[in-house]
Amino acid sequence: MAGLASYQGSCHCGAVAFRLLRGAAALAEYRCNTRTEQHFFCATCGVRPFGKGSSPRWGAYVAVSVHCLDGLTGEQLAAVPVAYLDGRNDNWDPASVPPSAGSR
Numbered sequence: 001m002a003g004l005a006s007y008q009g010s011c012h013c014g015a016v017a018f019r020l021l022r023g024a025a026a027l028a029e030y031r032c033n034t035r036t037e038q039h040f041f042c043a044t045c046g047v048r049p050f051g052k053g054s055s056p057r058w059g060a061y062v063a064v065s066v067h068c069l070d071g072l073t074g075e076q077l078a079a080v081p082v083a084y085l086d087g088r089n090d091n092w093d094p095a096s097v098p099p100s101a102g103s104r
């Protein structure tokens, strides 16, 4: 796909790598609440490199932990857009959280 960047990354110990290059057998899965979202952890180091699920608002998704991506510079990490969500109240609309709430 033109215009899309391709990244790869791994957990802390390297047992799990992205695009899932390796490590499927090293993943531990956790599901909470409705048990529809899958949180994947490296069974060795405990890092959560990614998760996947489906939401009524966004459809199917994969959520990647940006700190696990290889080769990103500090500037690239600092430029990653941040949206604050109110998970405590199960409100996943970014517009519902005032910008100042995320500046703690």
Ligand SMILES: [Zn+2]
Pocket: 011, 012, 013, 014, 015, 016, 042, 043, 044, 045, 046, 047
């Ligand atoms: Zn690991």
